[in-house]
Amino acid sequence: MHIGKTLISERRIRRRVRELGAQITSSYLNQDLTLIGVLNGSVCFMADLMREISLPVEVIFIRLSSYEGTWPGEISAGTDFNFDVAGRHVLIVEDIVDTGSTVKFIETKLSDLGATTVEICTLLDKPSLRVHQTRIRYIGFQIPDEFVVGYGLDYDGLYRNLRHVAILEE
Ligand code: IMP
Numbered sequence: 001m002h003i004g005k006t007l008i009s010e011r012r013i014r015r016r017v018r019e020l021g022a023q024i025t026s027s028y029l030n031q032d033l034t035l036i037g038v039l040n041g042s043v044c045f046m047a048d049l050m051r052e053i054s055l056p057v058e059v060i061f062i063r064l065s066s067y068e069g070t071w072p073g074e075i076s077a078g079t080d081f082n083f084d085v086a087g088r089h090v091l092i093v094e095d096i097v098d099t100g101s102t103v104k105f106i107e108t109k110l111s112d113l114g115a116t117t118v119e120i121c122t123l124l125d126k127p128s129l130r131v132h133q134t135r136i137r138y139i140g141f142q143i144p145d146e147f148v149v150g151y152g153l154d155y156d157g158l159y160r161n162l163r164h165v166a167i168l169e170e
């Protein structure tokens with residue numbers, strides 16, 4: 001496996017993240033907003049996005065584990081879902097939404113904790129493999145059904161530190 005064609009350049013990512021930050025800022029004016037990042041994939045996106053949001057936001061990271069060998073990816077919490085989001089607006093920050101099972105799982109958990117609203121912001125949207133229908137409020141880029149790496153996304157733990165998003169090739 002190796003890094004192939006650039007799908008989204010560093011420059012396009014930067015420009016789009018700035019736009020998303022501005023959009024989020026104007027949507028949540030005067031509201032209590034908590035950003036919830038899903039580790040490890042959202043690390044680059046969250047770091048950049050939160051600095052483009054001009055509001056006093058709370059930032060929390062969670063970790064999920066998915067059992068291997070099951071399909072479509074059974075998920076369990078690797079973090080205790082015991083943080084206080086009751087009465088707050090919550091925005092889930094994800095690297096990519098693929099089948100949608102990850103965001104579906106988190107959405108349900110957060111609603112159970114009494115969040116006022118739960119919305120999703122994802123850098124990448126891969127709609128072709130969607131199993132769980134979820135409404136995504138903020139999408140950085142829609143991408144085709146390719147396996148991509150970089151800017152937080154990994155293949156076998158590698159390539160998260162690329163500044164751009166690239167297609168992984170055999
Ligand atoms: P979902 O639960 O199927 O939506 O999958 C979401 C997770 O699968 C993401 O958070 C990623 O960790 C991983 N994933 C899905 N597609 C890709 C990809 O193209 N590159 C790297 N990771 C991916």
Ligand code: MG
Nearest residue numbers: 038039041095
């Ligand atoms: Mg992820």
